[in-house]
Amino acid sequence: MRFARIPAAIVGLLVLGYGVLWLRPSPAAHVIGVGTVGLLLTAVAFWWPVLRRFLPGIGLLAAAGSLASTLLVRAAFPGGQPEPGGSTGVWMLVESAALALAVYLVVRWSGRVPMAVTAVAPAFASALVWQRFALEGSAIQVAAVSLFWLLPSVGAASVAAYLRWLDYGRRRAVVDARREQRLDLANDLHDFVAHDISEIVAQAQAGRFVFGEGRPEIAKLLERIETAGVRALGSMDRTLALLRDPGEAARAPVGGVDDLGALVERFNAGGGPQAVLDLRQSQPVSRESGAVVHRAVTEALTNVRRHAPTAATVSIELSEVDGLLRLRIEDDGQGSPKPAARDSSGLGLAGMAERAESLGGSFEAGPREPAGWRITLCLPLQDNEIGVPL
Numbered sequence: 001m002r003f004a005r006i007p008a009a010i011v012g013l014l015v016l017g018y019g020v021l022w023l024r025p026s027p028a029a030h031v032i033g034v035g036t037v038g039l040l041l042t043a044v045a046f047w048w049p050v051l052r053r054f055l056p057g058i059g060l061l062a063a064a065g066s067l068a069s070t071l072l073v074r075a076a077f078p079g080g081q082p083e084p085g086g087s088t089g090v091w092m093l094v095e096s097a098a099l100a101l102a103v104y105l106v107v108r109w110s111g112r113v114p115m116a117v118t119a120v121a122p123a124f125a126s127a128l129v130w131q132r133f134a135l136e137g138s139a140i141q142v143a144a145v146s147l148f149w150l151l152p153s154v155g156a157a158s159v160a161a162y163l164r165w166l167d168y169g170r171r172r173a174v175v176d177a178r179r180e181q182r183l184d185l186a187n188d189l190h191d192f193v194a195h196d197i198s199e200i201v202a203q204a205q206a207g208r209f210v211f212g213e214g215r216p217e218i219a220k221l222l223e224r225i226e227t228a229g230v231r232a233l234g235s236m237d238r239t240l241a242l243l244r245d246p247g248e249a250a251r252a253p254v255g256g257v258d259d260l261g262a263l264v265e266r267f268n269a270g271g272g273p274q275a276v277l278d279l280r281q282s283q284p285v286s287r288e289s290g291a292v293v294h295r296a297v298t299e300a301l302t303n304v305r306r307h308a309p310t311a312a313t314v315s316i317e318l319s320e321v322d323g324l325l326r327l328r329i330e331d332d333g334q335g336s337p338k339p340a341a342r343d344s345s346g347l348g349l350a351g352m353a354e355r356a357e358s359l360g361g362s363f364e365a366g367p368r369e370p371a372g373w374r375i376t377l378c379l380p381l382q383d384n385e386i387g388v389p390l
Helices: 002-022 030-046 050-076 086-109 112-118 120-132 139-211 216-244 246-251 257-269 287-307 339-343 348-358
Strands: 274-279 313-321 324-331 362-367 373-380
Touching: 030 050, 030 086, 030 120, 050 086, 050 112, 050 120, 086 112, 086 120, 086 139, 112 120, 120 139, 139 216, 257 274, 257 287, 257 313, 287 313, 287 324, 287 348, 287 373, 348 362, 348 373
Parallel strands: 274 313
Antiparallel strands: 313 324, 324 373, 362 373
């Protein structure tokens, strides 16, 4: 969208400024269509991505303004307005171009069902713009004029649909590559890690019977090692199942916003830093966004345990900002290791950033003043359908 915002802003401002305030079309009814489309394009350009969810409605409003102008002009001139003058003709061209741009935005960024329904309206309105005038020729020739002026909207819709398809192809390629990586990782876990853990459990069991008799403290220690190993094998089995069957992973219950309270309670029960959870969102959160939020909180609390042992508190705030779901996590780790150490703890933060971007959000992590660490995660509240094939 960053490439479309500039032309949308330029076209919208030109229409609003020059076309409506200075060189007005005649009759004034043309201003309704020109002004409506220009105002909507300007709003979309300056308030993106907040208005992205309203693109279907914006396309319908643009079409309604243009069609209203057409009906009013035809009502004032039953046989059609005489051939347009210089300024009026120029702004009819601008209105047609703006409607084509509205078609592009709807097809490119709306969901599949709203796009299929609402993209037709501005395209139809652009085809009828030149029916405001008294056109010479037969009915077929007059209809051909509308078909001709429909071509820019058809072209804009074709370009937008092609870009959607490219996005879908890229997403599918990424999904396939990740699936291969998951299978390779599952094989490595099964062939090496799981076998090593099984050996540890077997050794702990043998040691408990050989060395634990008459020495309860050693027996208890080996029993705890055995229990932890068995628990790790169970977790390994579940992980392997999820890695090998993405469908099963999708069906398996995952943590969400509703599970954050229990997650924080388990963290506080372990002693050390105390986490405070502040939930301020009022709208429902999509399943994908909720899962990413839960994983981000889990990763952040794990990092506090590992890299900020001197921290006293961890603040977790979930709120709505500009139509997005924002998660902010801060700790006050005085004298903790260097900030760069947290980045080397693994792929958790990098994975969160990648997941947030794939959902149309953003992720930032870094030190805060005067001390500690801050994570900020922004995600769409509802499912993002960008890149889904037509």
